[in-house]
Amino acid sequence: MKFSTNGLIIREHHVGESDRLVTVLTRDRGLVRAFVSGARNIKGKKQAATQLLSYGNFYFVKGKDAYRITEAECLDVFxxxxxxxxxxxxxxxxxxxxxxxxxxxxxxxxxxxxxxxxxxxxxxxxxxxxxxxxxxxxxxxxxxxxxxxxxxxxxxxxxxxxxxxxxxxxxxxxxxxxxxxxxxxxxxxxxxxxxxxxxxxxxxxxxxxxxxxxxxxxxxxxxxxxxxxxxxxxxxxxxxxxxxxxxx
Ligand SMILES: [Zn+2]
Missing domain, CATH: 1.20.1440.120 (Recombination protein O, C-terminal domain)
Structure with a gap:
């Protein structure tokens, strides 16, 4: 299952070596918890867009038992x-x-x-x-x-x-x-x-x-x-x- 929607990152946890688990307040689907892989090592667009208090457009893909953010466009970081x-x-x-x-x-x-x-x-x-x-x-x-x-x-x-x-x-x-x-x-x-x-x-x-x-x-x-x-x-x-x- 895939979908994209705008949202605000309201919580982030580091998981393991390089993954993070974020909670997104999304416009269309309320709270969504999703993993962001490699975010601690790669200083890219996706990292900026998925830090706490970032607002952006996120592309979610549902894996075996959890969502993953595969693409993120940052709209505001306050x-x-x-x-x-x-x-x-x-x-x-x-x-x-x-x-x-x-x-x-x-x-x-x-x-x-x-x-x-x-x-x-x-x-x-x-x-x-x-x-x-x-x-x-x-x-x-x-x-x-x-x-x-x-x-x-x-x-x-x-x-x-x-x-x-x-x-x-x-x-x-x-x-x-x-x-x-x-x-x-x-x-x-x-x-x-x-x-x-x-x-x-x-x-x-x-x-x-x-x-x-x-x-x-x-x-x-x-x-x-x-x-x-x-x-x-x-x-x-x-x-x-x-x-x-x-x-x-
Ligand atoms: Zn009274």
Missing amino acids: FGLRDDLAKLTLAQYFCELCGVVVPEQDDAGAYLRVMLNCLKFLETDRLPIHQLKAVAEFALLTLSGYMPDTDGCHACGCEDGNFYFDPIDGVLQCETHRSPHGIPVSIGVVRAMHHITHSTIDKIFSFTLNNDGLKRLSAVSEAFVLAQLERNFTTLDFYRGLTEDIRN
């Missing part, structure tokens, strides 16, 4: 991410998150578009880093079926006053119906959450919020990811360690 450790770590966290939520053998064009936009904006400093992180987290989770309910208090439906977001139940709560897990959120943060989770992909980045709001939005999206997926992310832990001084 070079600007590679000399900034915080940006690179955040990009790797987005990749790790995709490795958990993106399906296999299914159309994943929407996930790929979210990722390519996030990486491009991160590379070019087009948007604040907290905003990109929150958009990536909420958008990737919404696509995979974890959508927060942002239509007023979940218990009584009221729409004004002070809101709290419960990351475990994924719902808003008012002062009266606040649970012990509720994180205080301003109306601006609620609107931003609603915007990200209800807009088409070309619009998910188009909102503004002050810096404190963006920080809170990013804290809320992170709490939502961790609570919904019930796991930790090595890359996120590392990113937190790197940015602790900046964030506090």
Whole structure:
């Protein structure tokens, strides 16, 4: 079986002397794991196109029990991410998150578009880093079926006053119906959450919020990811360690 599609390399492992096993977030078939032979020795086009965070067009051939990438054309390597450790770590966290939520053998064009936009904006400093992180987290989770309910208090439906977001139940709560897990959120943060989770992909980045709001939005999206997926992310832990001084 053979096919070609565009994709982003989200994980790579060295296998044996010269092979690598990569995970590709593909447009047409979701996550695909494939071997790249000789990639460590041959400094060629295929090697550049199959390194972590490279976006390209890949030609997959199914062997006895695994796919192999036989040809690769590099379309973008997001070079600007590679000399900034915080940006690179955040990009790797987005990749790790995709490795958990993106399906296999299914159309994943929407996930790929979210990722390519996030990486491009991160590379070019087009948007604040907290905003990109929150958009990536909420958008990737919404696509995979974890959508927060942002239509007023979940218990009584009221729409004004002070809101709290419960990351475990994924719902808003008012002062009266606040649970012990509720994180205080301003109306601006609620609107931003609603915007990200209800807009088409070309619009998910188009909102503004002050810096404190963006920080809170990013804290809320992170709490939502961790609570919904019930796991930790090595890359996120590392990113937190790197940015602790900046964030506090
Ligand atoms: Zn209520």
